[in-house]
Amino acid sequence: MMTEQRDGADEAAGGRVWFITGTSSGLGRALVRAAVAHGDRVAATARDTAAVDDLVALAPDRVRALRLDVTDADSVRAAVAAAEDAFGRIDVLVNNAAYGLLGAFEELSEDQLRDNFETNVFGVMTVTRAVLPLMRRRRSGRIVQMSSVNGVVPGPGGTAYVGTKYALEGISAALAAEVAHLGIRVTVVEPGPFRTDFGGRSLRWGTPMEDYAEIIAPARKALEATHGTQTGDPDRGAAAIVAAVGLDEPPLRLPLGAEAFDWIRAHFLSRIEELDQVKDLGSDTAFR
DSSP: OOOOOOOOOGSSSOEEEEEEEETTHHHHHHHHHHHHHOOOEEEEHHHHHGGGGHHHHTTTEEEEEEEEETTOOHHHHHHHHHHHHHHHHSSEEEOOOOOESOOOOGSSHHHHEEEEEEHIIIIIHHHHOOOOOOHHHHHHEEEEEEGGGTTSSSTTTTTTHHHHHHHHHHHHHHHHHGGGGGGGGEEEEEESSSSTTTTTTOOOOOOOOOOGHHHHHHHHHHHHTTOOOOOOOOOHHHHHHHHHHTTOOOEEEEEHHHHHHHHHHHHHHHHHHHHHHHHHHHHHSSOO
């Protein structure tokens, strides 16, 4: 049974201390608002701190804007040190900074692929590596990894973005097993469609090729058509994450939105069917 955490960091002066990356838009912004409403303190990071001035204004004594570029290790170390200096500790790390890169594999350049992995995977690892020693010394902490329903359910046009989220899912599951005995818990959040900038200004595409047009063009048209009308409310999603962090034993994985649950369930059922279909072909491989 999941029960809300009432001791430790939650009871410390000023509530929990959050370190959230990518707070200039979307779920990152919503998480700052939710944490502040919960009575907590937040290091709200962004590449441009002016973009989070309004978040600081929510609670100037409890929100600190810090410049952070997850692809710059020096920037990461400086931001983590500044957060620790301001608040004394970091109780909750949220690796939220990421962006979408869509298009058929051949439509994506080498630089685009590497840059996407640099932000969405290696950036997460750099930030986690900087924060983890603080949590390890205190034998306490929560690490929230913002994945996606596409970290479970792939689709055409997602070779880059899906690849980064699949990598994040695997890294995070292994990390969870490594740090549990230290009092640190990892939760991988898998949002479905939320009304954020993901499908708008934050989204990048490869260079279209005619041979892939019949597959990619309809998917792109559908995504662009639904932008701004997604069913997911970032504030309600953020509230669910705050609630999960407060559990004594937070879930390893937290899908967000009814669509995410439906798509993930259908995907796993399909995988089981595929597994059964190839069992005879692939299982009889032992020495005789």
